[in-house]
Amino acid sequence: MDPQDHERFREFVDDRWSALLRLANLLTGGDRHEAEDLVQSALMKTLGRWRHVDDPEGYVRTVMYRHQVSRWRLRRPHREPALGTPPDRAAPADAAADAVLRLTVRQALARLTPRQRTMLVLRYFEDLSESEVAKLLGCSVGTVRSTTHRSLARLRVLAPELGTPARPTPAATGGSRPRGARA
CATH class of the missing domain: 1.10.10.10 (Winged helix-like DNA-binding domain superfamily/Winged helix DNA-binding domain)
Incomplete structure (x- = not known):
């Protein structure tokens, strides 16, 4: 790798480290050490292909996703039961x-x-x-x-x-009750 490519890679890492670490933190379930390992592994793979990478961040993220998939495929957990409704909540x-x-x-x-x-x-x-x-x-x-x-x-x-937030009642919003609704 020539010095110019090395400098571009170093700048990329300096600029995007925190964003990549946040993603890795989510992917690893909040384990800071695993997240750092995931980012570092992805960056090492990217470094080897740096000259051929058009979109560095996209490439690193893809490497991270695939590396994490490889981890969970090796650990194959038992099946979890499916229950409930999705969490839809307004922003605090x-x-x-x-x-x-x-x-x-x-x-x-x-x-x-x-x-x-x-x-x-x-x-x-x-x-x-x-x-x-x-x-x-x-x-x-x-x-x-x-x-x-x-x-x-x-x-x-x-x-x-x-879980889902409570829906406002018609009285709270100043509207009337739906047709056929009882008091």
Whole structure:
């Protein structure tokens, strides 16, 4: 590697380290040491191909996803029962509530299997489509759908406080009751 490529790689790592570490932290369930290992492994693989990489961040993220998939495939957990409804909650209004929500989500993700955690991180934190996740993980779209469904169900069991918020009553919103509703 020539000095110019080496400098570009060093700048990339300096600029993107924290973002890549946040993603790795989610993928590993909050284990800081595993997250650092995951990022470092991905960066080492990227360094070897640096001259041929057009999109460095995309390449590193893909290497991280695949490396994490390899980890959970080696550990093949037992099947988890699927129960509940997905956590749909409005964003908290203040920083303290936001921090509590982040901690709750992180703790719940850490208790999922690595496969479940990876699917949820890719689908909802990385905002990838089902087909993109399937391509990255080397599985079918149906597998992504079913695993995501089971993972969300398990997340609901592990963290019921992330459940759906209460809907406002018509009286609270100043509206009238729906037709045929009783008082």
